[in-house]
Amino acid sequence: MAALDVNGIRCSYNGKAILDNLSLQVVENEIMCLLGASGCGKTTLLKAVAGLLPVSRGEIRIHGRPMNAPGVAVVPEERNIGMIFQDYALFPHMNVAQNVAFGLQSKEKNKARVRARVAEALELVNLAELGDRYPHQLSGGQQQRVAIARALICQPRLMLLDEPFSNIDTQVRMRLIGEIRSLLKGQGISAIFVTHSKEEAFAFSDRLALFRAGHIEQVGRPQTLYQHPESRFVADFLGLANYVPATVLDSRTLVTAMGTIGSQACLNAEPGTHGQLLLRPRQIQLSLTEQGNGRVLEQQFLGSHTRCLVECLGVTLEVSINEPLPAVSQVNVGIVPHALTFFPDTRQGQRAVA
Numbered sequence: 001m002a003a004l005d006v007n008g009i010r011c012s013y014n015g016k017a018i019l020d021n022l023s024l025q026v027v028e029n030e031i032m033c034l035l036g037a038s039g040c041g042k043t044t045l046l047k048a049v050a051g052l053l054p055v056s057r058g059e060i061r062i063h064g065r066p067m068n069a070p071g072v073a074v075v076p077e078e079r080n081i082g083m084i085f086q087d088y089a090l091f092p093h094m095n096v097a098q099n100v101a102f103g104l105q106s107k108e109k110n111k112a113r114v115r116a117r118v119a120e121a122l123e124l125v126n127l128a129e130l131g132d133r134y135p136h137q138l139s140g141g142q143q144q145r146v147a148i149a150r151a152l153i154c155q156p157r158l159m160l161l162d163e164p165f166s167n168i169d170t171q172v173r174m175r176l177i178g179e180i181r182s183l184l185k186g187q188g189i190s191a192i193f194v195t196h197s198k199e200e201a202f203a204f205s206d207r208l209a210l211f212r213a214g215h216i217e218q219v220g221r222p223q224t225l226y227q228h229p230e231s232r233f234v235a236d237f238l239g240l241a242n243y244v245p246a247t248v249l250d251s252r253t254l255v256t257a258m259g260t261i262g263s264q265a266c267l268n269a270e271p272g273t274h275g276q277l278l279l280r281p282r283q284i285q286l287s288l289t290e291q292g293n294g295r296v297l298e299q300q301f302l303g304s305h306t307r308c309l310v311e312c313l314g315v316t317l318e319v320s321i322n323e324p325l326p327a328v329s330q331v332n333v334g335i336v337p338h339a340l341t342f343f344p345d346t347r348q349g350q351r352a353v354a
């Protein structure tokens, strides 16, 4: 059974539909990321799932239970979900332990049991020693951990996280993402996580749904979307994309100005089809040679890799290499063998065929 089943929902503000006929499934213990530019409807979907926004068409089921069937509108506190927001939403006049206990107190009257559950939740987020501190005495990362402990204490089966890492500085962010991911996995909690950062989406999610103006453009594993985007919109959103004009020779070969390039998977396009070959910066390799077909225009050493701009037969390519090359180098541009992604020119919206 799916942890969450969103089926053809419509949500509006002031009569204007923001989501229309939108569907999405999240399986048990899966972390799904809603990724997209500002205003595309990610938070609207989260609010509909939480029960904070009415759904005028379609259906939402959480662990098989209908939330909004005709005559049914399950209130947020009865959906067995935890919510974590960007601004932590901690009560400033309560200490950490009181903040964490807050949601449980209406359900559990036995004070000793509340104390034990608070201690357990703080232990899970590595804040066992800080129960007496107040929010203003904590770092951003620690405050977000308190918000997570507060959500975990009610033992939700589905967690909704709305940009939970955007106020955390970059050095702490990736560590916190790793910690929270293992925590959710360890506790068997499914989650939906909203962000507009692709790096966070890649690091945190099992699958991601890329939003575009109220609909989902593509949903799948982060690596699949990055390496095999179905449209140029997805390709461009998820990272730097080079495009090389190409023509299909046969089901596994493209002809480009750089020569013929073999694909490790079928291209599914008719021979003679013109289009664009997608090449990520790591899918291009450079070798130093005076007779090479490329010329290095610019390089930036970025620590873990070097960004290199190369002019090759009239196309400028961005390539990612380990170490900088000698200045003013002539290079040969080659393609790392892989399953090629090719966008035919003729199709509307330029959908990929590989």
Ligand SMILES: Nc1ncnc2c1ncn2[C@@H]1O[C@H](COP(=O)(O)OP(=O)(O)OP(=O)(O)O)[C@@H](O)[C@H]1O
Pocket (backbone or CB within 6 Å): 013, 014, 018, 036, 037, 038, 039, 040, 041, 042, 043, 044, 045, 196
């Ligand atoms: N309360 C509201 N009343 C009217 N329009 C709203 C309201 N809340 C959001 N909207 C509009 O709905 C659209 C989707 O907003 P939503 O908050 O879902 O976007 P988002 O993808 O989460 O964006 P962000 O990344 O900026 O949070 C936007 O055009 C926004 O202006």
